[in-house]
Amino acid sequence: MNTLRLNHLLEKYQRKIKRIGPQNEMMTDIKSLLNNAIPTTDRRFVTEGIWAHQKLQMTDIPIEYCLFCLEMIYSNEAVELVEEFMNRTEHIYIIAPKIFQKLSDRDDPDGFMSVGILPIHDPAELVVRDDAVVVVLDGLESPGNIGTILRSCDGAGVDAVMICNPRARYNNPKMIKASMGAVFTVPIVQFEQPLQCINWLKGHNFRIYLADAEAKSCYEGNDYSGNTAIVLGSERYGISREWYNHSVQTLTIPMLGSCDSLNVGVAASILAYEICLHKRTQEGDCYENNI
Amino acid sequence: MNTLRLNHLLEKYQRKIKRIGPQNEMMTDIKSLLNNAIPTTDRRFVTEGIWAHQKLQMTDIPIEYCLFCLEMIYSNEAVELVEEFMNRTEHIYIIAPKIFQKLSDRDDPDGFMSVGILPIHDPAELVVRDDAVVVVLDGLESPGNIGTILRSCDGAGVDAVMICNPRARYNNPKMIKASMGAVFTVPIVQFEQPLQCINWLKGHNFRIYLADAEAKSCYEGNDYSGNTAIVLGSERYGISREWYNHSVQTLTIPMLGSCDSLNVGVAASILAYEICLHKRTQEGDCYENNI
Incomplete structure (x- = not known):
């Protein structure tokens, strides 16, 4: 047949x-x-x-x-x-x-x-809604980590993933596999240099949070109102220094045991869910309605 | 020299x-x-x-x-x-x-x-403090996922990781690498069958939550008081049916995009941090003090 x-x-x-x-x-x-x-x-x-x-x-x-x-x-x-x-x-x-x-x-x-x-969006053409959430990946090297983050961002309802200092190829089969297809659906924007990304975010009234293991303030309990960008750095070198020259806030995920940090894919996912859930709760919009 | x-x-x-x-x-x-x-x-x-x-x-x-x-x-x-x-x-x-x-x-x-x-703890000898948090992994197959979860559990301050239906070998170099050494520090307990684990948890007054993509209620905003166990199932088959025959609650992580579920390592990490942070906030204990 x-x-x-x-x-x-x-x-x-x-x-x-x-x-x-x-x-x-x-x-x-x-x-x-x-x-x-x-x-x-x-x-x-x-x-x-x-x-x-x-x-x-x-x-x-x-x-x-x-x-x-x-x-x-x-x-x-x-x-x-x-x-x-x-x-x-x-x-x-x-x-x-x-x-x-x-x-x-x-x-x-x-x-x-x-x-x-793969459609990589032109930043000039990216339209963001009010109270948007974007996740910025600065210099990430592992295609598997980027894929995992795209999958979590798709789940949490993140508006766009911005890749600056690109180090991994988007065509890598590991990225597509780890993303469970989210690489096709979550808008991806690329910036060669952090400064271009910072300028775009500032121009669109984003508050910028850097995920930094050395930060004093915990990610939880923050306000996260308005347009919110959360920046994660490379597996080996962390976030580029350039980001710290601008008006940004740093946040940490508490580490109570023997390890210094979480896997970057896990850290991005925890922060994306925290911020997105917080915004939806603030709006009186219940996640349950969307399941 | x-x-x-x-x-x-x-x-x-x-x-x-x-x-x-x-x-x-x-x-x-x-x-x-x-x-x-x-x-x-x-x-x-x-x-x-x-x-x-x-x-x-x-x-x-x-x-x-x-x-x-x-x-x-x-x-x-x-x-x-x-x-x-x-x-x-x-x-x-x-x-x-x-x-x-x-x-x-x-x-x-x-x-x-x-x-x-590797020290695998005997459940009979495991002593848990009041208001404990344990993460149960039922039939997980990927040593990399188990390693990532151990690393996050170490960071969040989870009391023990319980492995039932063991499918992956603990000696797998991928598990040790992904755990960043947490495999040496987080207490691991093994149960061959889910029922043994359920009996242990019930005997120690644990409330059992199953992470289930089909659940109606969102993980966020729950009470999580008292001894709390969160169960995650295998990458392919989910949680064994046995768990559903007992008094348990199911929870879901909302998925707003095109994917059906998160990576199990990411899901376990989000839940472990949510529950542990919630408990510490309830206790008036600030995470910042521990960084």
């Missing part, structure tokens, strides 16, 4: 479809993407499998091309996704199971991969 | 020291530990490098044996740790740089590794 449907799709989208071997230039392209061997300015990323494509399906992210291995595709939901993505892209490549298996990081791959272009 | 000190130590602890080659049975032992190829009942773990040994130094964890590569040891702090651990263990093995490099997961290893025995 599904073989019939697949054959029908192959016929329908015939003009877009190419069968390619391991020496094809597209194989070189996808391998560089999977191995992070691309310039940091390249905003393309690879998505693999049913789950990630279901997330991608809900967005209007442009799809540059898709790779399918027909022998691996059999469930109804897989065939439906194939149909959706064959329709959505202009370039479809069909490859053999052996070649697909080599590209995949899974033991039992679903048989499809797509290359999309 | 440090070569002199090292030679002095070699002489002083001569009777405990053996120079071994790659075929020695101890090499097989440490390789099985590093590769998780040991029974789950084996509570031994491997620590590598200066940072982890400094953490270990602060505990009274028994050290089964140490492996040193003298050519890699040169800083003052490294030599001091060598002295401490040569004193502390009865079995010291000296190996060549090539062999050490193969064992190590680092590009530039510090030249020492120790095998210790």
